[in-house]
Amino acid sequence: AQALCDQAARAGYAGEVSYDVWRTELLRALEPLGGAYGFLAGGVTFAALQPMRPVPARIVVLLGMNDGDYPSAPRAAGFDLTAEHPRRGDRVRRDEERYAFLEALLAAREKLYISYTGRSVRDNSPLPPSPLVSELMEAVRRGFEDGQGGDPLARLVIEHPLQAFSPRYFDGSDARLYSYQEAYASASRALGRETPPRPFVSAPLTVAADPQAAEISLERLQRFLGNPARHFLRERLGINLAYQEEAVPDTEPFVLDGLASWRLAHTTFARRLAGIDATEALRLARAEGLLPHGAMGEVEYAALSEKLEPLVEAVRAHGSLRSEAVVVDLGDCKLVGTVSGLDGELRVEWRTGPLRAVHRLETWVRHLACNAALGPRPTRLYALDGKRLYAPVEDAVEQLRALVGLLRAGEMEPLPFFPRTSGAYAEKAYTGEGDPRYAARRQWEANEYGFGESQDAWFALAFRGRDPLNEAAFEQLAIDIYFPLLEAES
Structure with missing residues (x-):
C-alpha cells in the first residue's frame, strides 16, 4: 500500500x-x-530445523516444540553397529538438534516465536514443552526480571484458549490475543448471551390421562417402570423420539453386535427348549442370516451354545410350564394381564442375556401380579450371568396399588426414577455399604468406560435444565420402588 x-x-x-x-x-x-521456490527465496521460508543451516532473519518461528518431539528420540536400526558400539567422535543426533535450536535462537534479529502443545486433549492437564524450551524459559527466569518483582515469563508466555471463538480473543483483556474472524466473533457474542435451557416441564399437567380407566394392563405398568420419562412423553404428550437407523454395512460382519447377539441367543434358546438339537439349530440360524459366514459363524454359535446350554437345562428341569390370565382388583381399577412360567407353586422366568435393572423391575411386577391373583408363591429368574429368587409376597395387592399410584402420578409429570441409577442408590442405601449418592452418580453420568443413563434421549429431554439426582423425589422413589424388591430378592 x-x-x-x-x-x-x-x-x-x-x-x-x-x-x-x-x-x-x-x-x-x-x-x-507465491512463485518462489528453494531455501531463502524471499518472503516466508518453511524448513526443517537442521544444524549449520539457519541464517539471520527478522523473525524466526519454531512450531511444534513439544516434549518428546524435539529433540527426537534415538531410533537406531537393529543392525546399526555404530549405535550398538559408540565411539568418540560419532554423530549424536540429540546434540546436533540442541545445537540447531541454539543457532535458531541466535538467528532471530527482531522476534522469536516458539509454540508447543501445552494442554492434553484427553483431560486438559498441563503438558511440558521440549526440554530445550524448558531450559530457555528457566534461563529467562534466572537472568531477567519484569521490574515489578513478578515472573518475567508471564509477559513472554501466552496460553491460547481452547476454542477459536473464546471471548478472550475479542474482549481486549489481553492485547496479545486477537482474531480477525468475524464468524468467531459472532460465536463469541452468542456465547456471552447464552442462557441455561428452560425446564421441559415446569409444572404438572392439570388433566389426568384417563381418570375413569377401569383396567390397567401389566405391560403398561412395566413400560412405565422401565422408563417413566418415555412413558410420559410418548403416552401423554405424543412425542416420539425416533432413533436414526444405521445404514447397512458395506462389509460382512465377522462378529455380532449386541442386538444381533441377543436375537441369535433368543432364537436359539427357544429352539433348544422346544427339543431341536444343536446341529439343526445351527443350520436354521445360518439359513436365516443370523450368523457371520464361514468358520467365524460356527465359532460364534459354539461360544453362544456353551453359555446357553446350562440355562436350557435349568428351564427344562421344570417340565411343562403353563400361562394364566390374571385380574387383580385394586379398588378403583383392575390390573389385568398374563403371567407365564407357572410350575405348580413356583413361577419361572428366564433371560437369554445379562440381567439388567429393567429386567428385574419387569419380573418384579409380574411376581407381584402372580402373588396377588394366584396366591403367594416364589419366582425364580434365570439369566446368563446368574439367577435370582423372589420370595412370596403377602401384601402384593398393596404394593401393586402403590405402583399404580406412581403410574398415575407419572402421567401428570415425569418422575425422577431411573432403573439403573435409582437401583444403584437403593442397593447402597438398603445394605448401608458405601455412599448411595456416589453410586447413583456413577450410573447417571457417562465416562470414558461406558454409557451414562443421563444420555438416554427420553431422560435428557424430560429433565432438561434440571439435575434430577439432587431432587428429594429421586431418593424417595428409589426407596419406595426398590426396597420391597430387594427385600424379596435373593
Whole structure:
C-alpha cells in the first residue's frame, strides 16, 4: 500500500484510485512471493530445523516444540553397529538438534516465536514443552526480571484458549490475543448471551390421562417402570423420539453386535427348549442370516451354545410350564394381564442375556401380579450371568396399588426414577455399604468406560435444565420402588 502511495506521489497524482486498480496492483506486488521456490527465496521460508543451516532473519518461528518431539528420540536400526558400539567422535543426533535450536535462537534479529502443545486433549492437564524450551524459559527466569518483582515469563508466555471463538480473543483483556474472524466473533457474542435451557416441564399437567380407566394392563405398568420419562412423553404428550437407523454395512460382519447377539441367543434358546438339537439349530440360524459366514459363524454359535446350554437345562428341569390370565382388583381399577412360567407353586422366568435393572423391575411386577391373583408363591429368574429368587409376597395387592399410584402420578409429570441409577442408590442405601449418592452418580453420568443413563434421549429431554439426582423425589422413589424388591430378592 505504501509503495502504491509513493508511486502516486512521484507521478503527481492526488485523485482517487478505484478498487479494481488497487486490487490489481496489490495482486501484482504479491505475485512473486507465491512463485518462489528453494531455501531463502524471499518472503516466508518453511524448513526443517537442521544444524549449520539457519541464517539471520527478522523473525524466526519454531512450531511444534513439544516434549518428546524435539529433540527426537534415538531410533537406531537393529543392525546399526555404530549405535550398538559408540565411539568418540560419532554423530549424536540429540546434540546436533540442541545445537540447531541454539543457532535458531541466535538467528532471530527482531522476534522469536516458539509454540508447543501445552494442554492434553484427553483431560486438559498441563503438558511440558521440549526440554530445550524448558531450559530457555528457566534461563529467562534466572537472568531477567519484569521490574515489578513478578515472573518475567508471564509477559513472554501466552496460553491460547481452547476454542477459536473464546471471548478472550475479542474482549481486549489481553492485547496479545486477537482474531480477525468475524464468524468467531459472532460465536463469541452468542456465547456471552447464552442462557441455561428452560425446564421441559415446569409444572404438572392439570388433566389426568384417563381418570375413569377401569383396567390397567401389566405391560403398561412395566413400560412405565422401565422408563417413566418415555412413558410420559410418548403416552401423554405424543412425542416420539425416533432413533436414526444405521445404514447397512458395506462389509460382512465377522462378529455380532449386541442386538444381533441377543436375537441369535433368543432364537436359539427357544429352539433348544422346544427339543431341536444343536446341529439343526445351527443350520436354521445360518439359513436365516443370523450368523457371520464361514468358520467365524460356527465359532460364534459354539461360544453362544456353551453359555446357553446350562440355562436350557435349568428351564427344562421344570417340565411343562403353563400361562394364566390374571385380574387383580385394586379398588378403583383392575390390573389385568398374563403371567407365564407357572410350575405348580413356583413361577419361572428366564433371560437369554445379562440381567439388567429393567429386567428385574419387569419380573418384579409380574411376581407381584402372580402373588396377588394366584396366591403367594416364589419366582425364580434365570439369566446368563446368574439367577435370582423372589420370595412370596403377602401384601402384593398393596404394593401393586402403590405402583399404580406412581403410574398415575407419572402421567401428570415425569418422575425422577431411573432403573439403573435409582437401583444403584437403593442397593447402597438398603445394605448401608458405601455412599448411595456416589453410586447413583456413577450410573447417571457417562465416562470414558461406558454409557451414562443421563444420555438416554427420553431422560435428557424430560429433565432438561434440571439435575434430577439432587431432587428429594429421586431418593424417595428409589426407596419406595426398590426396597420391597430387594427385600424379596435373593
